[in-house]
Amino acid sequence: QKEVEQNSGPLSVPEGAIASLNCTYSDRGSQSFFWYRQYSGKSPELIMFIYSNGDKEDGRFTAQLNKASQYVSLLIRDSQPSDSATYLCAVHAAGNMLTFGGGTRLMVKP
Amino acid sequence: ETGVTQTPRHLVMGMTNKKSLKCEQHLGHNAMYWYKQSAKKPLELMFVYNFKEQTENNSVPSRFSPECPNSSHLFLHLHTLQPEDSALYLCASSQDRTSGSETQYFGPGTRLLVL
Numbered sequence: 011q012k013e014v015e016q017n018s019g020p021l022s023v024p025e026g027a028i029a030s031l032n033c034t035y036s037d038r039g040s041q042s043f044f045w046y047r048q049y050s051g052k053s054p055e056l057i058m059f060i061y062s063n064g065d066k067e068d069g070r071f072t073a074q075l076n077k078a079s080q081y082v083s084l085l086i087r088d089s090q091p092s093d094s095a096t097y098l099c100a101v102h103a104a105g106n107m108l109t110f111g112g113g114t115r116l117m118v119k120p
Numbered sequence: 121e122t123g124v125t126q127t128p129r130h131l132v133m134g135m136t137n138k139k140s141l142k143c144e145q146h147l148g149h150n151a152m153y154w155y156k157q158s159a160k161k162p163l164e165l166m167f168v169y170n171f172k173e174q175t176e177n178n179s180v181p182s183r184f185s186p187e188c189p190n191s192s193h194l195f196l197h198l199h200t201l202q203p204e205d206s207a208l209y210l211c212a213s214s215q216d217r218t219s220g221s222e223t224q225y226f227g228p229g230t231r232l233l234v235l
Contacts, residue, residue: 042222053210053226054163098163102222107176110163 014101016111024119029086031114033099036080042102043075043082048113049095057097058084089118122146124227126211132233133201141196141230143211150216152194153224154186157208169194170216201234208232 013036023029031045042061046054060066060073060082072085082101086093096113124145133139145152154166168176169188183205185197194211208231212224 044223046226051231053208053229056223056225059223100224107165107168108222108224112162 014099014109014111016097016099016114018112019115020117021114022117022119023089025089025091027089027118029089029093029116029118031084031086031097031099031116033082033084033101033111034080035082035099035101035109037101037103037106037109038077038080039103039106040077040080040101041104043073044100044102044108045071045073045082045084046098046100046110047093047095048098054098086116089116091118091120094118124211124213124225126209126227126230128230129228130231130233132235133198134235135201135203137201138197138199140198141209141211141232143194143196143227145192145194145211145213145225145227147213147225149213149225150191151214152188152191153212153214154194154196155210155212157210157229159207163210167196198232201232203234206232206234 015034044059045057048054058073060075066073070087074083096115098113099111100108102108127142151170156164165178166180167186172188187195208229210229211227214224
């Protein structure tokens with residue numbers, strides 16, 4: 011059973027702080043890693059993807075991948091109340107389906 | 121219209137009804153997916169189509185019947201559903217299942233309530 015694990019939260023951070031969302035996965039053959047944001051009652055929206063070890067930055071978002079530790083994270087700098095949502099981690103290994111974690115609910119308090 | 125669209129956005133049906141959900145993607149993709157999302161549960165993959173051929177059926181009950189007439193359209197036919205089938209049904213698409221890119225783009229979903 012290939013698994014993707016996320017802390018369900020809620021993770022509460024004050025406005026302007028850095029929010030750190032974590033995800034671990036079990037399949038060492040995983041090659042592609044995705045972060046989606048899902049507002050309540052809405053569909054998942056792709057934020058970022060990362061394929062290589064290290065950091066990938068896009069605006070206020072930074073994805074970090076450590077394949078040796080089977081760990082991927084998403085950092086949100088200068089968190090805003092509008093960032094309050096559930097963040098889904100998804101992992102893909104060649105020949106397999108995209109596997110989603112259960113999501114972490116983030117709450118950014120003004 | 122751009123992206124992935126789904127109709128209807130909301131659906132209420134009785135257990136004896138027959139209804140269909142429709143998904144259309146305008147991204148030139150060749151793979152399409154149906155997911156079910158219930159409250160407080162992870163996304164559950166239901167079906168996958170790649171170049172109109174069904175490649176995955178994730179042990180979905182036969183009361184759910186998918187149809188993919190072409191790479192741009194995907195349907196989910198529903199009949200004799202149960203109340204526990206009430207959920208958000210999401211359609212997604214990606215370039216294809218063999219390109220190595222699994223970047224999936226989601227439609228807005230159909231919120232289904234079975235009475």
